[in-house]
Amino acid sequence: MSRIGRQPVTIPPKVEVTLGADNQLTVKGPKGQLTMQVHPLMKVRKEDGKLIVERPNDERQTRALHGMTRALVQNMVIGVSTGYRRTLQLEGTGYRVEMKGKNLVVYVGYSHPIEVAPPPGISFTVEERGVMFHIDGIDKQLVGQVAANIRALRPPEPYHGKGIRYKDEVIRRKAGKAGKSK
Secondary structure (H helix, E strand, O other), X not given: OOOOOOOOEEOOOOOEEEEOOOOEEEEEEOOEEEEEEOOOOXXXXXXXXXXXXXXXXXXXXXXXXXXXXXXXXXXHHHHHHOOEEEEEEEEOOOOEEEEEOOEEEEEXXXXXXXXXXXXXXXXXXXXXXXXXXXXXXXXXXXXXXXXXXXXXXXXXXXXXXXXXXXXXXXXXXXXXXXXXXX
């Protein structure tokens, strides 16, 4: 049995979980509301303030769906109760970000600034000196995708380390040109 799939998901206080008739799972909390269509093979039941994901058999596909469904439900519960945050930082001379209303304006060495509009449910905050910024939201997948899209504007390069990178990301550096040897 799946180690992740068999663990129950604890429902924190102030979070409401509704199970619809057509395998529709809705989670409401202080930060917002998320809805997910659960796969027809999986069964989610609520018991003693916990959510339990069950599978009908031990086939390969249902075993994979079991752990994934439980992880998605857990991400929804955490998202509506505490939310998710990704932190990115800029490395390079003249690289900076600033807020323009709700939009993020990124200056990363191109001839023009790049303006990034947040999708619904996402907010940006810029830290001191405009070299570090945060992406906040309740949907873990959306927060990660927006962070990846912004990082792709100028990924870090291995020689000088310039670019946009995640705060905890380690860039493997390469040696530059070796000098002339005799």
